[in-house]
Amino acid sequence: MNPALLGLVTILAGVGGCLLYFWGSNQILDKVIFPAKGPQAGQNINRANIVRPWLFLFPAMFALGLYLAYPVFETLRLSLTDRDQGGAFVGLANYNQMMAEPKFWEALRNNLLWLIVVPAASTAFGLLAAQLTDRIKWGSAAKSLIFMPMAISFVGAGVIFKLVYEARPADQNQIGVLNSVWLQFEGGIGSFLFLQVLPAIMLLAFAAIVAYVGRIFVRPIAESKQRGGGAGYVPLRLFVGVAALYLVYLSLTSLVGIFTFDYPYGQPQTWLTIPFWNSFLLMVVLIWIQTGFAMVILSAALRGIPEETVEAAIVDGANPFQIFFKIKVPQIMGTIVVVWTTITITVLKVFDIVFAMTNGQWETQVLANYMFDKLFRANDWGVGSASAIIIMIMVSPILVWNVYNARKEMK
Amino acid sequence: MDNIAGSKSSLGWVVNISVVLLVALWVFPTFGLLVSSFRTADQIVGSGWWASLFPSEQTERYRAADPDENRVQRGDLFVVEGNFFGDNGAPGEIQSWGTSSRAVDAYQAGDVADLGDGETFSVDAEGNYVWSGNDEQISGRGQRAFVTAVSPPEFTTENYVNIMTSGDSNDNMAKAFFNTLTVTIPATIIPIVVAAFAAYALAWMDFPGRAILIACVVGLLVVPLQLALIPLLKLHVGIGIGKGYLGVWLAHTGFGLPLAIYLLRNYMVGLPRDIIENAKVDGATDFQIFTKIILPLSFPALASFAIFQFLWTWNDLLVAKVFLIDATGQTTVMTDQIVNLLGTRGGNWEILATAAFVSIAVPLCVFFAMQKYLVRGLLAGSVK
Structure with a gap:
């Protein structure tokens, strides 16, 4: 059958079937099983009302169970079995095999890198864009342009940025923006400012922010000692503190690298084949897409801040930066966390960008693409499922946190 | 929101410029792809897409037709007339031209260049040239000319x-x-x-x-x-x-x-x-x-x-x-x-x-x- 016709039939069958189901099952419930008449009318109405919610819920719960809940357990089971041995239970053999592969560690390392960079950069850019666009007349137009990449597929974005990163031989005109800009640098004072001083400042700013966040997390421990009470989440706080220290250390050591690095001026670069840095170029694509999302949500949160608090700060003589960092940011911290976690989940699932742009070559592998590789190219369901479980494990803390918050909010 | 105290923010123009930059940065990549999709394959590999947004200048060297075969006598003078671009048409509007490689933009379209001793040369906007002089001058090889043509941005929907x-x-x-x-x-x-x-x-x-x-x-x-x-x-x-x-x-x-x-x-x-x-x-x-x-x-x-x-x-x-x-x-x-x-x-x-x-x-x-x-x-x- 023609697919378009099949589609139309499916829409009609799907929608019609759903409506028929809901209407019909309600009719049967009210007229046949528990009719609201006769000697037991009152009791029947009550019984019908007990059953009815489940009629409404059944199709959705069935689909959710079958398409999302069941696969979690089935994948777990598959990761513990071997397909070649007819699905025999092999314990953790798949995990061991996976851990022995350097590609897996490369994927895990890259994923962690993505997890640090993309949510941080998207949230920071989003916050910046939200704060700036809220203050100008043509702000809503600017917002919708920054928000636009949201509508573009990862694959489309991949093509867009492949053109940006495109490299041509040195004796031809460059058609990629990045190489064209790169060839403008020739080692003079401009190159020094843009390629050494500017990154150094950005790195220092990053280290400062990380140190600040680390301090926020660790300080309550010290304070609670003084007060003699518990701070709560001590392991988590310590972990964040140590991670922040490590990141600060890393940024400060790379500072030296920036100034000692010998830039290959004048040669067009095939950017996507430069190991380590190419991952960042792929991250740019996702940051480009997610910034709009962060901006929209944070802008709404910024507008929700009570004006009195800002007014009071102005009266007290605070400058715009103090108002932003000390008055506004603390008040929208909850929303920032939400944005951060939402982007984190997207990052964990990122597949299309890597698949379309490098397919994991040149050390850009990530877990989702590694998994796809194992499942559908190597046909190794065991290891593929095992890596899917790793993704699930990485998502779980956010899952628990979300459920916890949702329950708290309902009470 | 910072203006509520009645003081106009002095950061206003900084904010405006920052937003312009931010928006440009965000729109630029998509726009590049959009522009590229309206260019031919040769154009895309020939120059960056940003170049296609502006009129492109092209300077080419041409030579007038062989005088020994093509000259026509008019009164005392011999004249060679023709068009540099032949049947292909001009690559764009001719902006300037010159007869020496050191001054390729010495004349505007339509100007008449005096080459000395009554010998003249002129090129109009369509690439038609008129070369006139005495018997000795209009002989040997055709007169050289450097023509700078400006072609407007050119797009096509052919790709689609x-x-x-x-x-x-x-x-x-x-x-x-x-x-x-x-x-x-x-x-x-x-x-x-x-x-x-x-x-x-x-x-x-x-x-x-x-x-x-x-x-x-x-x-x-x-x-x-x-x-x-x-x-x-x-x-x-x-x-x-x-x-x-x-x-x-x-x-x-x-x-x-x-x-x-x-x-x-x-x-x-x-x-x-x-x-x-x-x-x-x-x-x-x-x-x-x-x-x-x-x-x-x-x-x-x-x-x-x-x-x-x-x-x-x-x-x-x-x-x-x-x-x-x-x-x-x-x-x-x-x-x-x-x-x-x-x-x-x-x-x-x-x-x-x-x-x-x-x-x-x-x-x-x-x-x-x-x-x-x-x-x-x-x-x-x-x-x-």
Whole structure:
């Protein structure tokens, strides 16, 4: 059958079937099983009302169970079995095999890198864009342009940025923006400012922010000692503190690298084949897409801040930066966390960008693409499922946190 | 907001410039692809797309026709007339010309150059030249001229015609476009119906276990669909659906449900309780309340979810690759075809850019038309 016709039939069958189901099952419930008449009318109405919610819920719960809940357990089971041995239970053999592969560690390392960079950069850019666009007349137009990449597929974005990163031989005109800009640098004072001083400042700013966040997390421990009470989440706080220290250390050591690095001026670069840095170029694509999302949500949160608090700060003589960092940011911290976690989940699932742009070559592998590789190219369901479980494990803390918050909010 | 104290912010212009830069940075990459899709293959590899936005100047060396064969006597003088560009026409409007390589822009179009001893040369805007002088001067080799032509930006829609009508099934996007459409529409509509009823039950009906079910939905919101690939493919093959449209519709429905239920429930809970209770007092059944009151009132939330699901299914690659596209490749969707083109046609930017834009155009239109609902959905959908 023609697919378009099949589609139309499916829409009609799907929608019609759903409506028929809901209407019909309600009719049967009210007229046949528990009719609201006769000697037991009152009791029947009550019984019908007990059953009815489940009629409404059944199709959705069935689909959710079958398409999302069941696969979690089935994948777990598959990761513990071997397909070649007819699905025999092999314990953790798949995990061991996976851990022995350097590609897996490369994927895990890259994923962690993505997890640090993309949510941080998207949230920071989003916050910046939200704060700036809220203050100008043509702000809503600017917002919708920054928000636009949201509508573009990862694959489309991949093509867009492949053109940006495109490299041509040195004796031809460059058609990629990045190489064209790169060839403008020739080692003079401009190159020094843009390629050494500017990154150094950005790195220092990053280290400062990380140190600040680390301090926020660790300080309550010290304070609670003084007060003699518990701070709560001590392991988590310590972990964040140590991670922040490590990141600060890393940024400060790379500072030296920036100034000692010998830039290959004048040669067009095939950017996507430069190991380590190419991952960042792929991250740019996702940051480009997610910034709009962060901006929209944070802008709404910024507008929700009570004006009195800002007014009071102005009266007290605070400058715009103090108002932003000390008055506004603390008040929208909850929303920032939400944005951060939402982007984190997207990052964990990122597949299309890597698949379309490098397919994991040149050390850009990530877990989702590694998994796809194992499942559908190597046909190794065991290891593929095992890596899917790793993704699930990485998502779980956010899952628990979300459920916890949702329950708290309902009470 | 900082202006409330009455003092105008001195940072105003800094803010404006920063936003202009930010917006430019965000629009630039897409714009580059859009521009490229309207250029020919030669233009794309010849210069960066940004160059095509400005008139391009081209200076070429030409030589007048051989005087010994082409000269015509007019009175005392011999004249050679002709056109530098022949039948091809001018590459653009001639701005300036010169007879020496050291001063290629010495004369404007239409000027007459005095080459000494009564010998003259002139070039007009169309490239017609007149070279006149005495017998000795108009002989030997033709007079050299350096002509600078300015061609206006040039764009073509040829790429789009090619890609929609190409006979090569790898390049032709028309089929993939309709396949994508076929996947998208049922996969957008069906989950809405299923989710709306469930959301109503979770929002307005009292039953034991409701809180747990809501918590489950919130939890399932973040379950990576990667986990579902193999088990569901096995299931689909097992029950005879195999790879195909039905499978991909079902998969998208399942994966879209948590967000749909969550969004719709959050919205429905906020509807005024009075309306629903009044209707109950008047004897309306739950089914009537749902179809006559809740559904029409929930239109904004339904629209929000519809846009999300539309964008997500239209842009999806993974689900289509796993549940739809079989070995024959008859059911390929646009995202998949673009990935294939990236592999086989990596350097043919006229094809890549155009194919990508065919697939980007529809979501962009939807985005700009329904942005309001998208923003509303985002604000309601991010777990608070």
